[in-house]
Amino acid sequence: MARYELVKRSVALITLTNPPVNALSSAVRHGIAKTMERALSDPKVTAVVICGENGRFCGGADIREFAGPLRGPPLVPLLDSIEAGEKPVVAAIEGVALGGGLELALFCHYRIAHFKARLGLPEVTLGILPAAGGTQRLPRLIGIPAALELITTGRHVSAQEALKLGIVDQVTEQNACEVAVEFALRAVAKPLSSRRLSSLTTPCPPNLDALLEAVTMQIQKKARGVMAPLACVQAVRAAATMPYSQGIKRESELMATLFNSGQARALQYCFFAERTAGKWTLPSGAQWNDIKPREIRSAAVIGLGTMGRGIAVSLARVGIPVIAVESDKKLLETGRQMVIGMLERDAKRRGVSASHNLLKFTLGLQDLKDVDLVIEAVFEDMALKKSVFRELSKVCRPATLFCTNTSGLDVDALAGVTDRPQLVIGMHFFSPAHVMKLLEVVCGPRSSSEIVATAMSLGKRMGKVSVAVGNCPGFVGNRMLKPYSDQATFLLEEGATPEQIDKALEDFGFAMGVFRMSDLAGLDVGWRVRKESGLTGPDVDPKNPPRRRQGRKYCPIPDMVCEQGRFGQKTGRGWYMYDKPGGTKAKPDPLIQNLIEMYRNRYGIQPRNITDQEIIERCLFALANEGFRILEDGIAARPEDIDVIYLFGYGFPRHRGGPMFYASMVGLQRVLERLEHYHQAHPDVPHLEPSPLLKKLVACGSPPVQKWREHIKTMHSHL
Numbered sequence: 001m002a003r004y005e006l007v008k009r010s011v012a013l014i015t016l017t018n019p020p021v022n023a024l025s026s027a028v029r030h031g032i033a034k035t036m037e038r039a040l041s042d043p044k045v046t047a048v049v050i051c052g053e054n055g056r057f058c059g060g061a062d063i064r065e066f067a068g069p070l071r072g073p074p075l076v077p078l079l080d081s082i083e084a085g086e087k088p089v090v091a092a093i094e095g096v097a098l099g100g101g102l103e104l105a106l107f108c109h110y111r112i113a114h115f116k117a118r119l120g121l122p123e124v125t126l127g128i129l130p131a132a133g134g135t136q137r138l139p140r141l142i143g144i145p146a147a148l149e150l151i152t153t154g155r156h157v158s159a160q161e162a163l164k165l166g167i168v169d170q171v172t173e174q175n176a177c178e179v180a181v182e183f184a185l186r187a188v189a190k191p192l193s194s195r196r197l198s199s200l201t202t203p204c205p206p207n208l209d210a211l212l213e214a215v216t217m218q219i220q221k222k223a224r225g226v227m228a229p230l231a232c233v234q235a236v237r238a239a240a241t242m243p244y245s246q247g248i249k250r251e252s253e254l255m256a257t258l259f260n261s262g263q264a265r266a267l268q269y270c271f272f273a274e275r276t277a278g279k280w281t282l283p284s285g286a287q288w289n290d291i292k293p294r295e296i297r298s299a300a301v302i303g304l305g306t307m308g309r310g311i312a313v314s315l316a317r318v319g320i321p322v323i324a325v326e327s328d329k330k331l332l333e334t335g336r337q338m339v340i341g342m343l344e345r346d347a348k349r350r351g352v353s354a355s356h357n358l359l360k361f362t363l364g365l366q367d368l369k370d371v372d373l374v375i376e377a378v379f380e381d382m383a384l385k386k387s388v389f390r391e392l393s394k395v396c397r398p399a400t401l402f403c404t405n406t407s408g409l410d411v412d413a414l415a416g417v418t419d420r421p422q423l424v425i426g427m428h429f430f431s432p433a434h435v436m437k438l439l440e441v442v443c444g445p446r447s448s449s450e451i452v453a454t455a456m457s458l459g460k461r462m463g464k465v466s467v468a469v470g471n472c473p474g475f476v477g478n479r480m481l482k483p484y485s486d487q488a489t490f491l492l493e494e495g496a497t498p499e500q501i502d503k504a505l506e507d508f509g510f511a512m513g514v515f516r517m518s519d520l521a522g523l524d525v526g527w528r529v530r531k532e533s534g535l536t537g538p539d540v541d542p543k544n545p546p547r548r549r550q551g552r553k554y555c556p557i558p559d560m561v562c563e564q565g566r567f568g569q570k571t572g573r574g575w576y577m578y579d580k581p582g583g584t585k586a587k588p589d590p591l592i593q594n595l596i597e598m599y600r601n602r603y604g605i606q607p608r609n610i611t612d613q614e615i616i617e618r619c620l621f622a623l624a625n626e627g628f629r630i631l632e633d634g635i636a637a638r639p640e641d642i643d644v645i646y647l648f649g650y651g652f653p654r655h656r657g658g659p660m661f662y663a664s665m666v667g668l669q670r671v672l673e674r675l676e677h678y679h680q681a682h683p684d685v686p687h688l689e690p691s692p693l694l695k696k697l698v699a700c701g702s703p704p705v706q707k708w709r710e711h712i713k714t715m716h717s718h719l
């Protein structure tokens with residue numbers, strides 16, 4: 001796990017060998033201890049270089065080991081021996097030096113980085129802090145403000161920025177290991193005392209308290225209820241106010257609190273869930289690592305509305321030529337200007353030049369005859385989409401792949417009107433498509449493994465987190481959203497206000513409560529879907545009992561809001577009022593309160609006091625309950641896939657792990673009991689009836705989320 005070689009007759013070269021990222025597993029720590037001891041005790045050795053195999057220095061502690069008891073030598077005493085030694089030790093950083101990897105480098109006396117290397121202390125993103133001395137050593141090296149920013153955000157920096165900040169001593173375009181060996185030889189005669197970070201005093205800004213206070217407030221505002229960044233601030237304060245030996249003790253105390261917290265477990269679960277989600281499998285046995293995706297050299301986007309524009313930008317900025325199509329001249333021109341503007345702003349932000357030349361705009365589908373892939377993003381209307389696909393079948397070459405950006409319509413029905421149903425798939429982007437990281441890849445029953453592989457790989461190329469899901473109304477994300485938002489409107493009827501519900505959800509950690517999110521997305525979209533599905537509008541049978549539709553409870557308040565022309569932020573009025581159309585600052589609106597009161601009076605509903613706990617339980621347990629049904633139906637392959645969809649597409653707080661992980665943390669038994677309780681109180685709300693899978697898991701002793709799959713395996717799969 002650590003290889004030892006003698007190079008240039010007197011330099012011990014220690015190579016960490018734990019692919020793929022040379023994580024500091026217990027075996028690697030053993031390896032470092034043994035090889036360092038050998039280097040320090042061998043009189044032939046005058047200097048040491050530490051590097052990582054396969055061009056990657058070290059990705060930090062082995063996160064997989066966090067779930068079990070600590071084995072192998074603890075990191076800090078091991079690293080202390082490196083720093084205390086009398087032979088210069090140089091870290092040769094290629095690829096990454098992250099977390100414990102960078103901390104290892106900070107115990108070395110010198111650091112040389114390859115120009116493409118990335119460095120950082122991302123522990124905070126895993127719910128912990130850099131507890132191998134990182135919170136005490138980085139501030140001593142680069143000062144409090146810069147260290148605080150890096151440690152509390154977990155941001156990676158480039159080698160060039162690391163040089164500017166003073167984290168590394170030299171950046172090279174050559175082999176970092178060879179450069180480090182030469183550097184080590186030159187360092188042999190030089191004194192090491194000033195290179196031992198533990199012996200330095202932290203340079204302290206005069207306004208330390210004000211700075212720490214400002215950062216704390218910023219964190220509390222941005223990451224409500226998240227513990228790790230606040231603990232990082234406390235640890236950095238210790239670096240500024242305590243001697244190193246005490247600071248290290250404080251760091252370790254803070255780590256102990258974080259390490260066993262539910263937040264750390266949730267965030268570490270998210271890390272692996274994100275990586276698991278890319279590993280799709282189809283019922284045919286085809287899977288992510290054995291099907292070769294097609295290379296996409298050109299693409300087309302049909303429809304330049306909000307979604308189409310974002311998709312065109314996402315494609316062009318990764319170098320794919322795009323033909324964008326609109327149906328009339330005016331829409332085409334507006335779309336063209338918007339796409340170019342977005343592309344330019346995006347390029348400016350990333351410090352690159354905008355790739356205008358990759359974009360072509362046209363009114364005619366016949367221009368798409370040679371493209372490799374088409375993404376349809378026209379209005380959410382089945383008849384319109386079908387006509388587009390029929391037309392595409394006529395003009396495109398037989399090998400062109402067809403994708404639809406529908407957010408919930410039947411992908412297989414669209415495939416059925418084409419001459420190539422096996423080459424049709426859903427690519428459900430989230431708005432704004434060039435910003436949001438989630439992509440649901442919707443596999444129809446006839447989608448070939450090749451098109452699944454291609455859509456997943458294209459998503460990755462565009463920087464998306466892609467999740468393969470099955471085909472059903474609303475797929476995974478929007479299907480689950482319905483019971484969640486239904487509960488919110490039922491709670492309105494029963495006595496809550498939009499702002500109370502939103503606050504409870506935001507305090508839980510959501511970026512936005514359900515009503516503020518609906519105002520942002522536009523209320524008219526859901527209204528149109530409800531009209532089309534016969535839930536509201538003139539087609540509803542007047543003999544229907546009020547507040548019941550299609551045999552279940554129905555709350556018409558959202559329809560009443562839309563009937564007043566209140567479509568959310570874009571009209572300046574929705575569940576809230578805004579200072580102007582397009583405004584973003586939401587204020588409670590007395591008119592909404594009146595509307596709800598009038599509604600309650602009309603139906604004789606006596607409002608009751610609703611607690612935040614009830615809001616959270618009803619909204620989130622209904623959400624997870626639908627997730628269990630989705631797993632039963634085989635629409636998602638794993639609970640991790642559902643969680644990733646909610647983390648990246650719906651603002652679910654990462655430190656809660658996603659709806660399915662959250663349910664497992666609350667305890668499946670408790671979730672079941674509460675759902676039973678609420679379903680008893682609301683028997684006409686089927687979404688509150690506990691799903692058979694939830695009951696089955698409870699009956700099996702509530703296994704951890706990673707084991708649920710074993711209980712789902714026998715069920716059929718639409719993936």
Ligand SMILES: CCC/C=C/C(=O)SCCNC(=O)CCNC(=O)[C@H](O)C(C)(C)COP(=O)([O-])OP(=O)([O-])OC[C@H]1O[C@@H](n2cnc3c(N)ncnc32)[C@H](O)[C@@H]1OP(=O)([O-])[O-]
Nearest residue numbers: 021023059060061062063064098099100122130131132275
């Ligand atoms: C106790 C003292 C305090 C110290 C704390 C720490 O250091 S905390 C740690 C602080 N460090 C971090 O937070 C860094 C976490 N890592 C990363 O950010 C990225 O992996 C990367 C940038 C290193 C490489 O990106 P990339 O897109 O090239 O590759 P990829 O992301 O797809 O990963 C490939 C495979 O490696 C796996 N794996 C990766 N890292 C670790 C790990 N540390 N451990 C275990 N496994 C790890 C990953 O699961 C995947 O496995 P799979 O699915 O193939 O079975």
